[in-house]
Amino acid sequence: MKKFINHVDDFLTESLAGFAAAHGDLVVLNHEPVFVRRKTLKPGKVALVSGGGSGHEPLHSGFVGYGMLDAACPGQVFTSPTPDQMMAAAKAVDTGAGTLFVVKNYSGDLMNFEMASEMSELPNAMVLINDDVAVENSSYTTGRRGVAGAVIVEKLVGSLAETGADLEQCKAFGDRINKHTASMGVAFSSCTVPAAGTLTFKIGDDEIEVGVGIHGEPGRRRTRFAAADAIAAELLTAIVADLKPGNGSELLVLINGLGGTPLGELYLLFNSTRSWLHQRGLAIARVQVGSLTTSLEMAGASITLCVLDDEMKRHWDSPVHTPSLRWGM
Amino acid sequence: MKKFINHVDDFLTESLAGFAAAHGDLVVLNHEPVFVRRKTLKPGKVALVSGGGSGHEPLHSGFVGYGMLDAACPGQVFTSPTPDQMMAAAKAVDTGAGTLFVVKNYSGDLMNFEMASEMSELPNAMVLINDDVAVENSSYTTGRRGVAGAVIVEKLVGSLAETGADLEQCKAFGDRINKHTASMGVAFSSCTVPAAGTLTFKIGDDEIEVGVGIHGEPGRRRTRFAAADAIAAELLTAIVADLKPGNGSELLVLINGLGGTPLGELYLLFNSTRSWLHQRGLAIARVQVGSLTTSLEMAGASITLCVLDDEMKRHWDSPVHTPSLRWGM
Known part of the structure; x- marks a missing residue:
């Protein structure tokens, strides 16, 4: 295991x-x-609090800031954060309008966020993200997994909340976005959790895992390496x-690197994606290409499509200022 | 070789x-x-034209846009672009104030940019970047290599040029920045050029290459894997x-991933870097962490320090709007 690390136990802290x-x-x-929280809070705004296992950076901490999250709770690598992190984060960023917990569907995350939701003294609601179409039920999930759709x-x-929308409106919008968002990924390589020190799974030199989860969970099938066009078509x-x-329909296309795939390949995958969509008369209205929801150093990528309406388009374009997503300010 | 690719010959095009x-x-x-050029040109502005082998994305194409480059000439992977690309790019973005060629010091790049400079009918000047302190003369270089300092x-x-500075002022500023910028990198893994299909160099499971170049050129020494603090200290x-x-002195610190290293590790390397600098009374005024000058999927990172003055600080903070660096607009 070669990583920028001093001691395994200190990886996350450092x-x-x-x-x-x-x-x-x-x-x-x-x-x-x-937990990580915004430096400057906005009074009377619904607070968005997310979190999950670490190793998916920039998700979620990299999206704390104006126009996205108010707080993020990082667990250990590939391990859910605890309810006390979530409750403390919610309390720290509360400015009177309640908390919206934004949760990727993984059993540990969901259980802990539900516990935090029940124990929190603040009004709160939850948006559960389950955009991964690869498999129903998985190593760590009942139902579909939540993956890169979380960024969207x-x-x-986050943008809607900045406008002063209330908790109910924010939750309804989140549920609607989730319903119109779907993802699927492919892994070329495995990854190593620092505390484990060995590869999460093995994969042959000529194999790929189609439908992989963001912790290396098995997908739909293990198959032989294929051309980018063929992979894009399958996803x-x-x-x-x-x-x-x-x-x-107007689509937002998110080409998401899993950590070890360089940007030049992600653009090529976008090129395959746009050809495929174009041939089917599907219009691309917005594009985001980058490694935003990763699995440590895993090579591979996921494609996310989100069917936009005018309100969603407006909130995608609105200013955002976080460590890893920034425009308009 | 597992990459998002259809045919090796089409990789760059797609x-x-x-x-x-x-x-x-x-x-x-x-x-x-x-070549890639800005969509909207600014009349009477000095045009910044850069370029180099592909495989270092987002450098340089990802930095074409307001506040940075006017055009970028991508060569094949790890191969210099040709003088005709450079001359055509310069001509396409000329708006009357001349061309500043921004060149990383590699023999092929330098030779071709010099040829373009001589053959171009437009007034032009060149800034040669040689920030890599690892080695004098290298596989592809006479003198020091130009690496991630190019981003700075x-x-x-790019910011100075937007203010209407003339060609001479832009060149002088570029030379001054280069003089105050130094970098060094370390590789944990090799990388595969698509057209070659095999690893550029071999490196053992417990080895690292200290002072590696961005094409996998040998550095100062091949040594055993070490803790992040020790690596940061050596660089x-x-x-x-x-x-x-x-x-x-006030420093700009750039922690640059080489392509296959996840963001969480880069932040850890920044943490090691800031401790080291703090112990020596060196102040960090600005920070940039990300994979901005890469070597395909190579795992590893480089550290760049730039000694800032007030003018440089102002131009770092100024608005920029490119595919891969954006703030203030």
């Missing part, structure tokens, strides 16, 4: 310390319990079969 | 097509010869010995 120091203009790192939910609902076929975008 | 489609609001892709030169000179010792920042 990484978060570096993150908080690099972005001290935007975020504050809380210790005991650990956090951006859009998009599954996504479009799920989303069923109507004629004239 | 990747650039995806890039240009994803960022059609900002850039235009020219074919025959290939392009951002700062920073070499960098600071070269830069000799005075008392009270």
Whole structure:
């Protein structure tokens, strides 16, 4: 295992310390319990609180800031954060309008966020993200997994919350976005959790895992390596079969690297994706290409499509200022 | 070789097509010869034209846009672009104030940019970047290599050019920034050039290459894997010995991933870096963490320090709107 690391037990602490120091203009790192919160809070705004296992950076801490999250709770690598982190984060960023917990569907995350939701004294609601169309039920999930669609939910609902929408409106918007968002990924390589020190799974030199989860969970099938066009077609076929975008739909396309795949390949995958969509008369209205929901150093990528309406488009375009997503300000 | 690729010969073409489609609001892709240019040019502004082998994305194409480059000429992977690309790009973005070629010091790049400079009918000048302190003369270089410091030169000179500075002022500023910028990198893994199909170099499971170049060139030494603090200390010792920042110096720190290293590790490396600098009384004024000058999927990172003055600070902070660096607008 070759990583930038000093001691395995200190990996998360030191990484978060570096993150908080690099972005001290935007975020504050809380210790005991650990969470990252916005430096400047907006009175009367619904607070968006997310979190999950670490190893998916920039998700979620990199999206704390104006127009997205108010706080993020990082668990250990690939391990859910605890309810006390979530409750403390919610309390720290509360400015009177309640908390919206934004949760990717993984059993541990869901259980802990539900516990935090029940125990919190603040009004709260939850948006559960389950955009991964690869499999129903998985190693760590009942139902579908929540993956890179989280970035879209956090951006859009984060923008709505800035306008003064109430908790009910934010939750309804989040649920609507989730319903119109679908993803599927492919892994070329495995990854190593620091505390484990060995590869999460094995994969042959000529194999790929189609439908992989963001912790290396098995997908739909292990198959032979294929051309980018063929991989894109397989992922998009599954996504479009799920989303069923109507004629004239406008799509947000997110090409998401899993950590070890360089940007040049992600753009090539976008090129395959746009050809495939174009041939089916599906219009691309917005594009985001980058490694935003990762699995440590895993090579591979996921494709996410989100069927946009005008309100969603407006909230995608609105200003955002976080460590890893920034425009308009 | 597992990459998002269809045919080896089409890798660059398809990747650039995806890039240009994803960022059609900002850039235009020219074919025959290939270059990427700003969609909207500013009359009377010095045009910044850079380029180099592909495989280092987002460098340079990802930095075409307001506040940075006017055009970028991508060569094949790890191969210099040709003088005709450079001359055509310069001509395409000329708005009457001349061309500043921004060149990383590699023999092929330098030779071709010098040829373009001589053959171009437009007034032009060149800034040669040689920030890599690892080695004098290398596989592909006479003198020191130009690496991630290019991002800083392009951002700062790009900002100055927007203010209406003339060619001479832009060149002088670029030379001054280069003089105050130093970098060194470390590789944990090799990388595979698509056309070669095999690893550029071999490295053992417990080895690292200290001082590696961005094409996998040998560095100062091949040694056993070490803790992040020790790696940071070795890189920073070499960098600071070269830069000799005075008392009270304010530094821009760029922690640059080489392509296959996840963001969480880069923040940890920044944490090691800031501790080391703090212990020596060196102040960090600005920070940038990300994979901005890569070597395909190589795991590893480089550290760049730039000694800032007030003018440089102002130009770092100024608005920028490119595919891969954006703030203030």
